[in-house]
Amino acid sequence: MLSQSISTSAPGGRKVAPAPAATTDHFDVLTGHAGLVASEFIYRKDEEIYGEDETAEYVYQVVRGAVRTYKLLSDGRRQIGAFHLAGDVFGLETGMKHRLAAEAILDTTVRLVNRRSLEQAAHSDVRVARDLWSITSGELRHAENHMLLLGRKTAMERVATFLLEMDRRLARAGMIALPMCRRDIGDYLGLTLETVSRSLSELQAKGVLGLSSARQILLRDRHQLAVLNC
């Protein structure tokens, strides 16, 4: 089945969304400058956006939805490197290939721009070049923090750090509406889904958070989480 309601042209065999087949409007977060052609696509839940080691033709920005990027070991063990939420850029590379695979966590709209035209813009506009570097640098900062988490934090500390990150990135009206399942969280934190579930239950029992449903979280005591976060 197709990812989009109307199919027109397609990069990499995928189908183009109807309305803004080509716009000169934004990709603001990416470039801060116009002159680039951006298209919108919709990926369905669990659909692959690109694979590991696939040639990197496009750079992406999440419009609506959420994306996970990950690496796999040959036996199926998975490490999610990052979750990308509305506004986030992903898939930006300096080399030829994507170093992680990317999948939609739920039905997700992305804006994408040709990677070569972006590099061309960077060639003529130093501000674009600086923006590209800044995006990669931001990803590196996240990865460095995450290495500390994966290498040295306890399960409870990992979950606390995760909750504070999600609170910062997607809290609306004090509530966190998680787009991802427990397995995704586990594969992000280097834990099993059972350990994630147990940690959340323990935090709920202690009154640190409230779970109105499994994916609707209310943080009641951010200070306590921050202590766990070290």
Add this chain to the structure above:
Amino acid sequence: MLSQSISTSAPGGRKVAPAPAATTDHFDVLTGHAGLVASEFIYRKDEEIYGEDETAEYVYQVVRGAVRTYKLLSDGRRQIGAFHLAGDVFGLETGMKHRLAAEAILDTTVRLVNRRSLEQAAHSDVRVARDLWSITSGELRHAENHMLLLGRKTAMERVATFLLEMDRRLARAGMIALPMCRRDIGDYLGLTLETVSRSLSELQAKGVLGLSSARQILLRDRHQLAVLNC
């Protein structure tokens, strides 16, 4: 005691090395272009080069020796993010501050260049801008691979990956001469020094490697290591 044999001027209160107080020669790996003033410094074993959250005034390149960059938790748990060996650039940031601390693993000579002058060069020369981005992107690639290691690999797999990385980066005449102690390796791999030691002993017992001394390693069966590395 001072880090250098002769002291002259000093950035950040440190003492300048005698010979090349200012050269227009290289920092080749960094810029690929001249016009930048680079100084050389010597740091002694275990000396701090910069601290976490310290203002980033300089970008560094290892000339001789080795450097570890790391983050600490409040209780002293440490995660080493990377080892930087001869030729490697480190300390490059887009933000104001260093996100990891840096220490010399042993007596180490570094070349350093003012961060602002480097950014200025990037402003006028798009190739410099591209190089800076590439360096950060290379660090990100390493961090992404390391997240997979820290989140999902077993102790033996981590040690195997480490050995292959060091073989690639510093093998001379088929031998690996490790500059770092077992604790450093453990803090890099998210293990204890005892587990690192046990893993190496086991690999030696299996004939995969030979230890002429604790830090002199001969890889006898790279294929077996590659299998463990997945």
Add this chain to the structure above:
DNA sequence: ACTCCGCCTTGATCGAGCTCAAACGGCTGC
């Protein structure tokens, strides 16, 4: 040559998180 000290190895035990298993709950489609 000897001693000291830091680094490394090895052994014994412990425990945090994993694995295996079962039951629960909420959503979807009939």
Add this chain to the structure above:
DNA sequence: GCAGCCGTTTGAGCTCGATCAAGGCGGAGT
């Protein structure tokens, strides 16, 4: 309204790597 299913929770037992402990080894300094 009901059945089935997927995601989640909870329980029980196990295992890998951590912790605690004791020696060994080799290089630096006297």
